[in-house]
Amino acid sequence: MDTEAKPQERDRSSELPEGSEEGSRFSRIPSRFAASMSWRRTLALGAVCAVGVLLFSNFVVQPFLIPSGSMESTLQVGDRVLVNKMAYRFGSVPQRGDVVVFDGTGSFVQETSPENPVTGLLHGAAASLGLAxxxxxxxxxxxxxxGGDxxxxxxxxxxxxxxxxxxxEDYLFAGDVPxxxxFDIVVPGGTLWMMGDHRSNSRDSRDHLGEPGGGMVPVDKVIGRADWLGWPLSRLGSVPGTAAFDGIRTPGSAHG
Structure with missing residues (x-):
């Protein structure tokens, strides 16, 4: 019969004094790991949200900061309008009286030299959120x-x-004349004749009559329709519509 005492496995935890360096080091590892994972989750969530907002802004509704008084009093300097980018996506086209945002390259402004890509990207992201x-x-x-008018x-x-x-034109700035x-122009098919509501403070199609394109804006340059006012809160609501063009017929159409 084996009477030799078997060595007992030592309980190392009992030999570590409370607050010892080794014990505290091991206790800190899980908390550091948890904090690191928490920050990573927060950053990942923030990145996903930012991408989602930018995608929504690029394809559905984009805030647009009004930088000048050319559309007063309908739109005022500092307003943020929400531009409906779906308004003309499925066969619909801009109508007389619509307030629209468009790219004026080639019609209102000449081709511009490319800017620094990083600066352009940052400015574009800020502008797409209405922050710039x-x-x-x-x-x-x-x-x-x-077209055809x-x-x-x-x-x-x-x-x-x-x-x-x-x-x-009930929307004209108070005191302005049309x-x-x-001018006397015929709008070519596929283009638009654009004017600001504050006529004496607006550079619009009238100012580009003698230039290539004659001040006409191609329909495919329209970014979207300004449907809502999102800021300031005191002006929150829809962009006012107009009945000024009701009853005007398009040449060659029996129904207008």
Missing amino acids: EPAETDFVKRVVGV RVVCCDKRGRVEVNGRPVN SRVP
Whole structure:
């Protein structure tokens, strides 16, 4: 019979004094790991949210900072409008009276030299969230004429006429006249004649009559329709519509 005492496995935990360096080191590892994982989860969640917001802004609704008074009093300097990028995606086209944001490259401004790609990316991201002024090539104006329209200014009462019908532009800035610049144009198919609501403070299609394109904006350059006001909170709501163009017929159409 084996009577030799078997060595007992030592309980090392009993030999570690409370607060010893080895014990505290092991106790700190899980907490550090947990903190690291928490920060990683937070950063990952933040990145996913940022990408989601940018995608939403690029394809659905984009905030747009109003940098000038060319659309007063409908839109004021500092307003953030929410531009509906789905408005013209499924066969719909801009209508007379719509307030739209568009890329004016080639119509309102000449081709610009490429900017620093990093700076451009950062500015584009900020602008897409309404945190910075839009690109210098982006404009917000009202559609006054669509393809096929004859737009004339002015009739005997000083009003703009579209296809022979006077337009009572109730949205004009108080005290403004429809235009101090006379014009008589026919809008080519696939393009738009754009004017600001504050006519005396707006550089629009009238200012580019003698340039290539004649001030006409191609429909495919329209970014979206300004449907809502998102900021300031005191102006929260829909961008006011207008009935000024109701009843105007398009040439060659029996139904207008």
